[in-house]
Amino acid sequence: MSTTTTIDLSRPAIPFGREVRVELRKMIDTRGGVWLFALTGIFILLAMGLTLLVLGLNSDSTITAGGFAEVMALPVSILLPVFAILIVSSEWSQRTHLTTFTLQPNRTRVVLAKFVAVSLLALATMVIAIAFGVLGNVLYGVITPNEVVWNVPVSDLAWTVFQQLLFFWMAFALALLLLNTPAAIAVFYVAALILPFMVYPVLLALFGWARDLLPWIQIDYAVMMVREGTTFLGDPIDVGPIDYLRMAVTIVLWIVIPGTLGFLRVRSTEVK
Template identity: 55%
Template sequence: MSTATPVPPVPPVPPAPVGPPTLDLGKSGRTPFGRLVTVEWRKMVDTRSGIWLLAITGGLLALVAGLVVLVVGLNDGSVTAGGLTEIFTFPVSILVPVFGILVVTSEWSQRNALTTFTLEPHRLRVMGAKLVAVSALAVATILLAFVLGALTNLLCAAVTGNPLVWELDGSQLLWTVIAQLAFFAMGYALACLLLNTPGAIALFYVVALVLPLVVWGPLYFIFDWAKDVLPWIDINTALTPLMAGTDFAGDAVVVETINYLQAGWTIVLWVGIPVTLGLWRISRAEVK
């Protein structure tokens, strides 16, 4: 008589974990940083709003070039490379930093933060990728402005018959690039601090455009104390001597150590402090 083969007991199934699923990403399983930068770049330029903003910026730069050539040609005047640099970098510093705001705030206003930080839980890596993408776009638009400025200089010389003037100093060129990057970084920093698109855009334009034209300008020309105070609180006033060799009123100045200190402090004030507080807030904010 045969005996039945004993069946081993089946181990109990552990209970399912309670709560939302988590994504276990070790160091080797992290999303490559280059891929994060590529994704953030596409978020800026591969959208309807991004395409329109780039198109408007390019059209404005082309319009500025045409107006400069027309005015110089009609008046038979001359234009310098330094003046053209200031003319062409102004639209870039005012319009394109909005990309740095949108790439941060869109995650929270459109409720994409949950998806983004689930695929890449390390929030500061994502924010670093956004900053790299914004900086790359800033450099690209600054180079475009320089190229259009050089072409406009050639056209002006051809129209008027005047000799070309390439008097742009290397130090001034470097500080022009630094100033443009500072404006992009300021937009990014204010966006990190507020995490709100309308609020960040409004605050950026108040600091970068409205206050210098409406408040700081009159104070600078009316009160003597403003000439000593404003370079410590306004990034435009602090960077102008380093970019153009002149003060806020257009008078020539000798750049000294104090000018570098003022420029550094205003960058810390409008970029360093907001971005530090903003990243601290993002790293602890509840993602919904």
């Protein structure tokens, strides 16, 4: 008489929320993450202090709560998108993706969990920036004789949050495409910060072709033209469908295309 023994190797599916929490912990629960957050906090305090100093020395200058929030968001936009890069590239550099894909073989879910974690972190950083903006506005009312203005337009706040998300999504997409930390950080900072602040302004001021071309390839310029209704040089424009199309093209160029190619690369790259 023979018997057949069946071993059930199935296991319950990992809840997606738990995967997102794990990815969030990977970003911030490290020594490097703690130092990066600490540096960001220091830069936020410096930005607040310098802003209050300028306003205190020049009584004619005024600012609103929304203006303070945008100033506080600048250090966050410069430093913290590195987390969106590290959450992808560090696993491939340190080969911890072996463990990740063993525990969760579905790579699509892994990438999606990382994307959601990056988006949540971007939104959380905006909450921090707004909180510091409120604090700065209170201090502004204390040290200057000017009236404190709290009327923050919802549209301005929404645009600021949207731009912050774009920064994080761009960093995430480049990390997926390159799967290399130094390369992704270098490309991100060159494309998102160095060129727009150091090279493009010169081209825009000197050449007409740059004023026609750059808004089609630079996210900041395209979003600013739709948001503010002005060009980089301050010339007013009538915002129309072409301006929204221009913004969409830059998003596709810097987020959708590299993100899609990177996702396909992660799906097909051999784990070794």
